[in-house]
Amino acid sequence: MSKRVEDLYRQALSLSAEERERLALLLRSTRPNDFASLEIEQAWRDEIRRGRQLDSEGKMDWFPADEALQELRQKYEE
DSSP states (O other): OOHHHHHHHHHHHTSOHHHHHHHHHHHHHTSOOOOSOHHHHHHHHHHHHHHHHHHHTTOOOOOOHHHHHHHHHHHHHO
């Protein structure tokens, strides 16, 4: 991840939940629809809502994506 993207990510984390959601929608609207079907897109939206709900209830553990990817690489490179 570039320094610029890391800085933007950190700034985004300081936003309120509503502001982050709005930012995510704005960013998503700039991308072409890359889902194979509307059903798949809706399933992802439902999963995102579920994650947000768990987060608001304090039941979701968050950690940086680069750490998760590193763990996966280590697990499957062995």
